[in-house]
Amino acid sequence: MINGITPISLQNMDGVAKAAAPAQTQAGQFGDMLKNAMNEVNRAQLESDKMTGALAKGQNVELQDVMIAAEKASVTLLSSIEMRNKAIEAYQEVMRMQM
Template identity: 90%
Template sequence: MMNGITPISLQNISMTANTAAPAKTQAGQFGDMLKNAMNEVNRTQLESDKMTGALAKGQNVELQDVMIAAEKASVTLLSAVEMRNKAIEAYQEVMRMQM
């Protein structure tokens, strides 16, 4: 042991990568992740709408809960828009590459 650092033997390191999974499976996993993210955005938007409507109707809803739900919906929507923008930028960058 040198200076508090324990040397690692290469024999103890597993060199197995997740290359056995076909591209279709990986694409499916990515698609599922995107679908789940979009469902979460939709769920927060619907929850915010429901709470705002309840407050407008005079139901027993706390104002701070309505504001928190609205902010959550706003943040999830802005995050989704930024992810979309980054994906478009990445696609455009790939398309600009010369072969």
């Protein structure tokens, strides 16, 4: 015992490693959630492009459906950009903190 601090036993270290495992699982879940969100943005953009192309070719597509798809794609893209900006701001704020 040094200055009132007891050394950590190897048995306690196993508990620390086990406690860190759920954090890694949560990071994986966050990564999956982020990946799914980006796939949704991409899907909306592709759907908008497909409908716009169909309208330009003169196929039987309603104009309002094309406009709705375009707005959905725009909103999902803009919201993902804003979420990215907020995440970057939060990261920068954490980096400015003094330890």
